[in-house]
Amino acid sequence: MSGYRALDHRALVRALAHPLRARILSALEQRTASPRELADELEAPLGNVSYHVRRLLDLELIRLVRETPRRGAIEHHYEATDAIRVTDQVWGGSTGIARRSMAAAAIEEIGQTVTAAAAAAAGGFDDEGARLTRLPLALDRAGWDEVASALAELSERVESIARSAGDRAAGEASEGLREAGVVTMLFESPQQAPTERRGARSKRAAE
Numbered sequence: 001m002s003g004y005r006a007l008d009h010r011a012l013v014r015a016l017a018h019p020l021r022a023r024i025l026s027a028l029e030q031r032t033a034s035p036r037e038l039a040d041e042l043e044a045p046l047g048n049v050s051y052h053v054r055r056l057l058d059l060e061l062i063r064l065v066r067e068t069p070r071r072g073a074i075e076h077h078y079e080a081t082d083a084i085r086v087t088d089q090v091w092g093g094s095t096g097i098a099r100r101s102m103a104a105a106a107i108e109e110i111g112q113t114v115t116a117a118a119a120a121a122a123g124g125f126d127d128e129g130a131r132l133t134r135l136p137l138a139l140d141r142a143g144w145d146e147v148a149s150a151l152a153e154l155s156e157r158v159e160s161i162a163r164s165a166g167d168r169a170a171g172e173a174s175e176g177l178r179e180a181g182v183v184t185m186l187f188e189s190p191q192q193a194p195t196e197r198r199g200a201r202s203k204r205a206a207e
Contacts (some may be wrong), residue, residue: 019101020044021052026109028062029080036075053078110183117181136189144186151184158182 016022023042027033035053039046056062061081068075117124125132139147169177 017101018052019104020048021055022102022104022106023108024049024052025056025061025080026106028056028078030109030113032065032077032079034068034075034077110181113181114183148186151186154184 016025020042024038027038027041033041035050036046038044038053039049042049053062057064057078062078063081064076065079066077068077114124124130137143137147165177
């Protein structure tokens with residue numbers, strides 16, 4: 001990919017509200033693929049995938065990178081033009097359906113990436129600096145806003161560190177870069193019914 005771009009146009013956000021289109025873009029942010037390869041991977045009809053690929057191409061969110069002759073036809077391979085980030089303002093102004101679609105596509109892609117990292121022979125979590133933290137919280141409105149602000153600041157700091165790493169990699173003393181992933185999420189958890197919570201406590205007490 002050529003760079004990093006904030007997605008701040010509401011029309012583009014609405015375009016990504018289609019679940020399959022969002023999944024296609026998520027896949028093409030990670031690698032180059034053809035509509036046929038995407039259809040096989042996503043278990044979706046080739047015609048549907050091809051249609052959504054064309055829409056993403058029209059929106060300039062993906063680009064054609066090569067053409068491969070295959071059985072008398074030409075197979076087109078695409079990649080995302082930029083790493084996409086939806087700005088807070090646009091996310092806040094998007095419909096619930098759009099948010100759910102984009103979140104579901106992102107979470108699916110994250111799950112696949114993390115699972116592959118955990119299972120990799122190289123050991124994606126073997127480095128002592130690797131982190132996996134889950135924090136169940138109970139927040140009021142002010143606490144929710146404070147956590148959201150803290151995560152936004154963390155994202156900006158991580159992006160700054162990555163840019164510095166890229167600059168160092170361009171120098172003569174570079175030790176090279178390794179691919180890494182950082183995921184932060186703040187979401188409202190489904191609440192258990194009071195009877196379910198009481199039942200869980202009773203079960204633990206009995207044990």
